[in-house]
Amino acid sequence: MKRYNKKLSYLALAIASALTTNIALAEEANEVANAQDNSGLERIEVTARKTAESLQNVPVAVTSIGAEQLDQNGISVMIEVQQFSPNTTLQSSRGTNSTLTAFIRGVGQDDPLWGYEPGVGIYVDDVYIARPQGAVLDILDVERIEVLRGPQGSLYGKNTIGGAIKYVTKKMSGDTEFDLEATFGNYARQDYKVAAKIPVVEDKLYFGFALASLTRDGYGEFLQSDLPGQDLENYNKDVFAGRATIEFTPTDDWFFRFNYDNTQDDSNAKGGYRLLPSIVTEAPVPDSVYDSYTSMPTWNSVESEGMSLTAEYYINDFWSLKSVTASRSNYSKTNIDFDNTAERIFDVPAIYDDEQFSQEFQLNYDSDNLSVVSGLYYFDGESCGHFDAILEHLGTVLGAAGLTREVTGCNNSESYAVYAQGSYNVTEKLSFTLGARYTQEEKDAVVNNGVVFETVYPESGWVPGYERGDVAFPEVLNDSEDWSRFSPRAGVEYQYSDDMMFFASYSQGFKSGTFNPRASGPEPAVDPEIVDSYEVGVKSEWNDNLRVNATIFYLDHQDRQFVTVLPVEGGDGSELSQRLGNIGQSTASGLELEVNYAATDNLNLFATLGLIDSSFEEVNSFDSDGNPIDITDSFTITNTPETTANVGFSYDIESSIGGFVVNGNYYYRSEYDLNVTDNLLSQDGYGLLNVGVNWYSNEGDWTAALHFKNITDEEYLVGNYAFLGEQNPDGSYQPGLGGDTTLIGYYGDPATVSFTIGYQF
Template structure:
């Protein structure tokens, strides 16, 4: 289906559903109005409708209905947001927003979309598919967030917010079963408030079989065992001071996904190139498992003072991963063995307050430190191609502030916000490699940057506001883990983005409809991009600051109560991302030093994406009936910007249908029972999750076919 037809389809669905609602008489009452959504995107709790950011928020109830347990699950729910696993490690995610991101995962190159767990920056994309055992909310902030969130948010930011201990004691147990031997157990225990202290313990175990049968030795491809837990403790020291401590962990164990040849000359005649999804296959020598372990501690102290709310956020996190991935589909071919050990500590001080009735402010100090040890061995038919180790350290400090003036002369309807952040980055790395003929290399570099922002927001009525903003952000430089010997030094430099955005926030018909929209133009300079300098050595890539790009687009998010109990949700995103300059920096190529922007494409930037969903809820004799149906669509996109064989990195357009039916609040003595049946990818859409060029042939792995199951939850 063409892009034009997909756009027309999205508009037609929204229009047909919305038309009778707009013409209906405005009705009041909870059943015919949308609930207010509170977010903390600007470091203070406020209504989503009053926050001048293009933001999507998913509550715990929505996360449950959509079956979201980790960051990767929201990929289809947020237009203009692309989230896909990294090829070597399925626990690592490639995250792009509005065409801005990083299509690699390495310890010395930072992502362009910041991910935060309870305000704590997650430096590595490894492990982002780990289950967070007890999420309260996910906030997706589209567009640069350089002031309040800082470095490495040139694309945007994602906040994962966990549920805090309750004042009331409680226990809940969820058991799930599904096809492909899927099972899950989720236990939540609330101590309730005992004196000044409340605690919460959450523990989750799950497992499923893979959807590609392994005809050789070992488990099926994609089979997975997960465990995750979280202990949270809250101490209300006084009326003005509280202390929150949390410990969380997550483990993922199982073989990687099955890469199959999709075109070219396959290394295995028994597994020829095939455009569709294989149902079975094998690795030469048998399947080896991969494992990811993540854990972290956090201590958050919050205190009300005469000048505002002071908060101290202290955190320590570590991850360990060992992976094995094979791209040859049963023949002696290209195989990767790798491992990463990472530790990070961070400290942030925040002050959020008001000065009179006209001014509010946010200010803070930030410190971050990280140590990494990354190893990788690449072989072809058992012959070693690469054996490398990179030991690296990084450190960052920042000071930031944001002041909003709401003059009384405009009846506090005009907000003018000025912000800025100054950041310094220090990074050093030591690399050894069997491809380095002159021995190990060691290097260090420092960067610093100031990022200002300006936002003007005007509330025309209590339910209609518009905003305009100019925001800058930068991503720090670094050293390339996968480099050739010549490409390790000098380091690649920082990249920068300047974004211009106008937006609308509105609610209509006594909160029966909300409609938010944003249009943006971004100028992207000194872009960091990987280039394969030689297709004969695809395991070596160099990172260059290749040039400039411009990105234009818009998105809207609609929610509407169509009739009592029936709610429509629709989101649409459009992105037009183009290189303005792309200097080919591959030595020995005919186009070396030339501008090849006419041959390059912006990676992971589908032109159109949308999601449409219906939620229905009504009381019945035994409880409450809930039903949901959603459909998400992504246009075609490429996984890399410039290569001699772009088709090897091409992903087709695709749409996925999900549904859920539940009966909740079933009385069982003193307890409450919930039973839910769910299905994902109900039409078994065949779509490539990731594809890669391997010289003579192209390889890819496909998404999960239809899955279904039942959840049973008992709450006391």
């Protein structure tokens, strides 16, 4: 551990030394640059501070991937963005294609069950998406994706303690546009997209829409199912998505934008790969990591819908008002076979039903020396769910017809917030940033939890011929709680030259308090998690060709929420229960480096590096006598490799038949753990090699692209389930929950190739 900290320190000093040593050269380069009209580096605009700014002027660790870069790299889904952002994990993990696992700098949320709050905020056009179901967004009519690393508590509020992902859709250009695109690839991939932008009243009223049909056969198959007529494709894709936009500019001072989007994901439930043979069935471990067994229906359904209205009024040259009104809903029916056998050992059919409404008002000020973003925010969210843990094999062992534990309930939230953040230029070079947010939140929760000795599904017809009947389970929890939180931010920025800025900041964020959605009896809510973060960074450009941005950070993550053994409320300490509690504290320190180099007029090179040292410092629980014990050694930070790196190139070729862009990148992730407690599964370090060739017609109307992803066909884990008992002396395991040795892995995409052709008029 100490050697690793030294490595971070040495690397940080080396970068700082290199930057300082060349300051004189940078000033000379600036003089030359001022005499030139064009720069070899593209100016990147971001809205990380809720106002449009150049990436190089924002004292925040942020990565922006624009539409052109997304297209040229063949990025079709949001999770691929993780390759371009250091210390970032975005995975479609475990049982569905569309449930997101997001970690930034070692902070996130593993469990997607209703009631648990995310640690990384997801935003679509400034609208917060509260739940991870349906949050794996396909790239459709996107202007750019921004990854903000570190707590964003002052401007973005709760549940951004790791950072935020911003999905920004394209705005109208003023001209009529019509785009058609088709992609074909292995595994029978067929993607069709159409997008249009139409002026209805010139310079006043515009209408736009985008539609996409995205299908693919499975990477593997379900080898056995006891349900006839099932679609046996595993890791397939079947998505239809649509978006409609109306923009209205009645005067130079007013702007209105209405967005509507709907996504229907009918991809199959994902079956996992058994890493250990079953001790209940005789089925062998599959030959392919994408093959699985199941006793569940293979169908799955996720429907997400949202709408928003944005209104902006420019009062004068300094002041502006903005309102964002939005609502979203998500309804998911899913089948998760935890044991992945053809027997009902541990099956979990589930329903997620979420709705949210938000209203934000902003009052912004911008002058030569002072810029302020301020606002009021209201959020009302209803998050409900229903799952049946079917343990039929265990019930048979006990002499019953079956065994099912059913949990249903809601974890609803209502919050109000007021915030302001401003930057003041003390001199031409020195500025200060101060921000704060005050949040008042109330949650109420209801949990029904019980056991019945039969096999129960959430609805009649869930499996052929099944009728649910009149099955009711007791209410075990009905409670409410409220919290308030003040989240500050303070920073200092020094503009050493036109092309070099140093910055340092302190920020704090919090993840909402909550109730245990699996509660088996009355238990109090847990308090919010708190993250204090410190950053020092530099943003610099050299000779108009080289951009170097670097950040060193340290964060302290307190009051982490985990299920552990805690005393029962009102008991004498001898009664113990598995409960949700604020039991953990962790820290992380690291470095993030992003380099872009325009080597020639045709060749661009880039590299990113993320280093992080993260670990639990303190985790407390209780022994069987109710005495406090330290269980820190049994906890690990998941989904957080010590090293993430990406190197790549882009080369432009002009020819008589059009322009070509050849690009490629190699993305590396070092070893990372997948289980928080008593980790049983780690993914070794691996690398993904990707290459693409893009063609643009001389007239600018036709495009074509050929993309090869994961060329070396690496197999790498992105999620897992582990239900094992104690380990035997010979290395085998005792059976866990359900009566089997269940250790299941879910994997990222194999080697793929795709061809895309597009036409614009």
